[in-house]
Every structure is written in C-alpha cells, then in structure tokens.
Amino acid sequence: MGKTTFIFPGQGSQYLGMGKDFYDEYPEVKELHDQVNDKLGFNLTEIIFNDEKKINMTEFTQPALVLTSYAVFMITNREKPDLKPDYIAGHSLGEFSALVAGGSINPVDGVWITHIRGKLMQEAVPEGVGGMAAVIGLTADKIKEIISQISGIVEIANYNSYEQTVISGEKKAIDEAVEILKEEGAKKVVPLPVSVPAHSSLLREKAVEFEKYLNEIEIKDLSVPLVSNVTGKPIKSSGEIREELKVHFYSPVKWVQSIEFLIGDGVLNFYEIGPKKVLSGLIKRINRSLNIKNIDTVEDLRKL
Structure with a gap:
C-alpha cells in the first residue's frame, strides 16, 4: 500500500x-x-x-x-x-x-x-528589473556552475525535477544566463512571464x-x-x-x-x-x- x-x-x-x-x-x-x-x-x-x-x-x-x-x-x-x-x-x-x-x-x-x-x-523590485527562467535538460549542478560565473544576481530558485530547474534574479543577468545555458547544451531555456524574482x-x-x-x-x-x-x-x-x-x-x-x-x-x-x-x-x-x-x-x- x-x-x-x-x-x-x-x-x-x-x-x-x-x-x-x-x-x-x-x-x-x-x-x-x-x-x-x-x-x-x-x-x-x-x-x-x-x-x-x-x-x-x-x-x-x-x-x-x-x-x-x-x-x-x-x-x-x-x-x-x-x-x-x-x-x-x-x-x-x-x-x-x-x-x-x-x-x-x-x-x-x-x-x-x-x-x-x-x-x-x-x-x-521595480517592474522589469527581476525575472525567472525555466531550464530544461541540464543538471542543477551544471546550471549552478554556469550561473556562478555571471555578473549580477542569478540563482537557482526551484529544483523542480531532474530535467527542470528554475533560475531567478536580475533580468539582465537572467537574459545573459539564458543565452549561455543554451550554448552549454540545455534542451530549452524558457523565460517566465513574471517580474517578481521569486526565491532569490x-x-x-x-x-x-x-x-x-x-x-x-x-x-x-x-x-x-x-x-x-x-x-x-x-x-x-x-x-x-x-x-x-x-x-x-x-x-x-x-x-x-x-x-x-x-x-x-x-x-x-x-x-x-x-x-x-x-x-x-x-x-x-x-x-x-x-x-x-x-x-x-x-x-x-x-x-x-
């Protein structure tokens, strides 16, 4: 049972x-x-x-x-x-x-x-300053390693599944992270339609x-x-x-x-x-x- x-x-x-x-x-x-x-x-x-x-x-x-x-x-x-x-x-x-x-x-x-x-x-945070993105197809450890090298605030916000991790922080840093994570092999990186950088x-x-x-x-x-x-x-x-x-x-x-x-x-x-x-x-x-x-x-x- x-x-x-x-x-x-x-x-x-x-x-x-x-x-x-x-x-x-x-x-x-x-x-x-x-x-x-x-x-x-x-x-x-x-x-x-x-x-x-x-x-x-x-x-x-x-x-x-x-x-x-x-x-x-x-x-x-x-x-x-x-x-x-x-x-x-x-x-x-x-x-x-x-x-x-x-x-x-x-x-x-x-x-x-x-x-x-x-x-x-x-x-x-003011409107447009914060952001979040869902990362699919990279391990959380790999994501953490990549985002640690980005200037500005970008952090892991949600360990959702082995395949999906959400990052959160300053929009400028999130935008940079999106591009680098794609280059590093993420299957998909999807900016979320939110302005609140939750869990950051x-x-x-x-x-x-x-x-x-x-x-x-x-x-x-x-x-x-x-x-x-x-x-x-x-x-x-x-x-x-x-x-x-x-x-x-x-x-x-x-x-x-x-x-x-x-x-x-x-x-x-x-x-x-x-x-x-x-x-x-x-x-x-x-x-x-x-x-x-x-x-x-x-x-x-x-x-x-």
Missing part, C-alpha cells in the same frame, strides 16, 4: 473559475469565502471567478490559490474521512496551503498572510518585513509533518514553521529533494489537492512508478 502524501500547488496553477463547483455545491465553502472576503476587505471570490487580469496578479493569485486549495481539502476531508496523509507538502506558495490544511494556520489567516506576501513580493536573494529585505506580519498570526504545531521546501526534510513544531516561513521567501524550493525524501520513507501515494496537475507532472518526471491522483474538481473527488 505504501504511505500517503497530500501535495498543494503553487503560483502558476491558477485559472479563472477554479473551485467554483465546490463553491456552488457546498455551503461551507461559500461561508469560508465570505469570511475571507470580510478579513481582506475586498471580494476575492469575484476575482477568482470573474477577473482574468487580477487573478494573475501576484497579490491576488497567492490568496486565491490558498483559498481554493483549502476548500478542496476541506471537502475531501469530509467526504473521504478514511483518506489520511502521513505527510503534507506544498510547492512554493503551496506550502501555505499545506500548513492551513494541516491545522497550523487558520484558513482565513492563511489567505490574508499570502495576500500580504504577494504584495511584498511585487514591491520587492533580491527578496531578502522584504522577508524581514514579512516576518512582522507573520508575528500577527497564530501558528500551531502540526499533527502531520510538513516536508519543508527549504530543507527537503519534515518539520512539525510551530517554532520550526516560523523559522521556515522567515527564509522561505528567498530560499530555493527543494522539490526534488522533498520527493526523494518522501519516496525514501515509503510514500507511494500522492494526492495533488487544488488547481491543475503541475506537481503531478513534476513527480512523474522524478519517479514514474508512483500512484498520483489529482483533486481539482468535485468530479475528481467523486472518482476517488
């Missing part, structure tokens, strides 16, 4: 109308939306369902994904009470969804703090500001361990989680290392809870023998 992990997607998985079937069918999801909107002071529900421009703006994307992913988890937990994870994990922003699902952060606080996080990330040292200053907001919310111990983006190892206590979230802002996402740890500890079953199937695709590239299921819609849930 093997152990089970619930995984939660990050930014880039959002789409207009995500979670609407859960909202329409389950009154408790609508109630959660209402509580969130009251806390935020604006109508996040309207943005998720009807505003194609705003749903792709970082300060709205992040809380929208946490709200949607948690709503899917909440109903899954109710409808499938025997489906229990041994671990939880989230990719980048998805770590906040995981912490809410695990009971460490109150759902309304989780949505509020990620709205703040998105705003701070957007403010970190350019966000270190804003992380200090974010910590002040983190101190305004309660963070509890987890009952199920979270596999950390920062270390690729499990954490459970509120103290560990606070330390994680302080540095998470500018630290690389060690997704490959997290999945390797989980597989090594006997996890064979992964449930991606929330929009799209991005993480399922990454995990399949790491190990094709795993049992991976997605819960994005009510229909997905009923098929389990």
Whole structure:
C-alpha cells in the first residue's frame, strides 16, 4: 500500500473559475469565502471567478490559490474521512496551503498572510528589473556552475525535477544566463512571464518585513509533518514553521529533494489537492512508478 502524501500547488496553477463547483455545491465553502472576503476587505471570490487580469496578479493569485486549495481539502476531508496523509507538502506558495490544511494556520489567516506576501513580493523590485527562467535538460549542478560565473544576481530558485530547474534574479543577468545555458547544451531555456524574482536573494529585505506580519498570526504545531521546501526534510513544531516561513521567501524550493525524501520513507501515494496537475507532472518526471491522483474538481473527488 505504501504511505500517503497530500501535495498543494503553487503560483502558476491558477485559472479563472477554479473551485467554483465546490463553491456552488457546498455551503461551507461559500461561508469560508465570505469570511475571507470580510478579513481582506475586498471580494476575492469575484476575482477568482470573474477577473482574468487580477487573478494573475501576484497579490491576488497567492490568496486565491490558498483559498481554493483549502476548500478542496476541506471537502475531501469530509467526504473521504478514511483518506489520511502521513505527510503534507506544498510547492512554493503551496506550502501555505499545506500548513492551513494541516491545522497550523487558520484558513482565513492563511489567505490574508499570502495576500500580504504577494504584495511584498511585487514591491520587492521595480517592474522589469527581476525575472525567472525555466531550464530544461541540464543538471542543477551544471546550471549552478554556469550561473556562478555571471555578473549580477542569478540563482537557482526551484529544483523542480531532474530535467527542470528554475533560475531567478536580475533580468539582465537572467537574459545573459539564458543565452549561455543554451550554448552549454540545455534542451530549452524558457523565460517566465513574471517580474517578481521569486526565491532569490533580491527578496531578502522584504522577508524581514514579512516576518512582522507573520508575528500577527497564530501558528500551531502540526499533527502531520510538513516536508519543508527549504530543507527537503519534515518539520512539525510551530517554532520550526516560523523559522521556515522567515527564509522561505528567498530560499530555493527543494522539490526534488522533498520527493526523494518522501519516496525514501515509503510514500507511494500522492494526492495533488487544488488547481491543475503541475506537481503531478513534476513527480512523474522524478519517479514514474508512483500512484498520483489529482483533486481539482468535485468530479475528481467523486472518482476517488
């Protein structure tokens, strides 16, 4: 049978109308939306369902994904009470969804703090100064060796799979890295349509500001361990989680290392809870023998 992990997607998985079937069918999801909107002071529900421009703006994307992913988890937990994870994990922003699902952060606080996080990330560098790119077909070690020789800030932001690594930093340095990585044998290097250099040292200053907001919310111990983006190892206590979230802002996402740890500890079953199937695709590239299921819609849930 093997152990089970619930995984939660990050930014880039959002789409207009995500979670609407859960909202329409389950009154408790609508109630959660209402509580969130009251806390935020604006109508996040309207943005998720009807505003194609705003749903792709970082300060709205992040809380929208946490709200949607948690709503899917909440109903899954109710409808499938025997489906229990041994671990939880989230990719980048998805770590906040995981912490809410695990009971460490109150759902309304989780949505509020990620709205703040998105705003701070957007403010970190002026428009056009930061950038990111996905590198396919070179090892992370080779990429690190190449980018270390480029002047300016360019760093590994995401260890997504053995074949895909994301770099982040100053746009000028990213542009230079794109050309050199292609020359050095990358199958593909794709600049991402973002201006926020996520998980790079350019966000270190804003992380200090974010910590002040983190101190305004309660963070509890987890009952199920979270596999950390920062270390690729499990954490459970509120103290560990606070330390994680302080540095998470500018630290690389060690997704490959997290999945390797989980597989090594006997996890064979992964449930991606929330929009799209991005993480399922990454995990399949790491190990094709795993049992991976997605819960994005009510229909997905009923098929389990």
